[in-house]
Amino acid sequence: MSVRSEPLLRAARPARRTTALGVWLDRQSVFSWLMMAPPLLFLAALVGYPFCYGILLSLQDRPVAHTGTFIGLKNFATNFNDPIFWRVALNTFVYTAVATLLKMVGGLALALAMNQQFPLKNLMRALMLLPFIVPTVLSTVAWMWILDPAFSVLNWLLVAVGVPKPGPSWLGNPMLAMLSIIMINAWRGLPFYGITLLAGLQTVPPELYEAATIDGASGWQRFRYVTLPLLQPIILIVTLFSVIFTFADFQLVYVLTHGGPQNATQLFATYAFDIAMGAGQLGLGASVALAMLPALALLIVALTIYLRRE
């Protein structure tokens, strides 16, 4: 094999590959598609196919372990006339909106607090991320015990500061149950926001703050007119991510409340699970899951386009 100096790539190619097959395999498009074929086939089989099959299922009356019968849009009509379905839709939107807002505000506060010089900063950052690392189900078990109807440590603390005994029934009262799942979701997602925004804060050039200070900007003005505009793209991306995964949340609610009391915390994912796995109505369950699609598709397309533009 010879080494030529110019013109680099094009000149080298004929010397390198002698067989026709070798030359063909070395073409960029051939190499790329051959390389990508296995993962793409895998994704087509286990994401693409189930996705299409799910749409087909939603158009069927399909009890588990039976063959399905095509019933058109009847499942969607059933959902449309089901008051629980609308309750679920409302729950999901409230849950997503409030939890995301909490994570955004809390995460920003966390990032600003952590963006100062102090000893053991890296250790603190590592510890702060723990809620996000530990498997959700396992930390939710701890929360379930913290909010236990009879032995809640939170109520023990509340009673100690003067709240009348026995304290609120966190998971038994519909409003409080919704509040509980929102708080725990925010607790788990907050570090993700905080650490990502912290990384963003660290890319803000200090000269900008110095210039703003020289121009007489107050601390709030520096935050409002320097920090926030520079963080805006990151906030947008993190929020879209968070909205998508909060909207489709399953495990936290399944473990903590099972959707109760009286469907007060039932979300699309848990309701679809109950119908499909609990009641064995695969078709109806698939139609409930697909009801998430319009909102999700909008979010996914928005985020994908935004990521591509970068």
Place this chain on the structure above:
Amino acid sequence: MVTGYGPVERLVRLWLPVGFFLVLALFPFYWMAITSLKPNFELYSRRAMPLIVHNPTLKHYIDLLTETSFLTWTWNTMLVAVVSTAISLILGVMLAYPLARMRFAGAGLIAMTVAAIYLVPQPLLFIPLADLINRLGLGNTLTAVILTYPTMLVPFCAWLLLGYFKTVPMELEEAARIDGASRLQTMRRIFLPLCTPGFVSAGIFAFTLSQNEFLYALIFLTKSAVRTVPVGVIAELIRGDVFYWGQLMAGALLGSIPVAIIYSFFVEHYVAGLTSGSVKG
């Protein structure tokens, strides 16, 4: 940027908020730990001060390890996480390398599709997947989850690696091509060894994601011998209305430790992976 504040202002600006977030983040784990060490009479006592352990005992741990299949669940969880992470890294590289380095028609479309698939949440797919797994006869096998976890991990790894690959300079690969290496040789021998930090980031992330997975495991694994830790703990330590709180907490704590240890070794890589998707550009 914050310098020259007095001690009071430093307390208000720094230690109060940092302390608040730290207590908030860690309290549930503290609670998990002390609950797992309390004997039942103390656990269900309304008089004992609950914030500390008065009569520590390892009984719940012993019961958990001897009376339940917790060790089997741990082994299953590890096996599934390691294998599906490995599969996802390999398939992820096969997607990311051409997208990062080659010019071909359709590259943009594939990149968008991969990003979109990463964002498709499991609840949209679990019902048809459950039916598919049943038809394939894979119910109650670890293969079922080893096959399905990569559906979320492959797009994720590909996306993270794509970002990393673009930061690696191309000179070495160009030199290898000039020396006559084929594209496959260039990728395997020259390029991939340069990308270890990217693999570590993606690998840690994929590993924690598979440890965290619950929905597929709950549906596909209904026998104790094949369960993973999250499903085993929920399904077998809560029987009807009876909660085995001591064992639940011991299980939750032991189940969190492997992830926490691995995470503690690679915090910087983890944070790099976490922030790479959103902070770049």
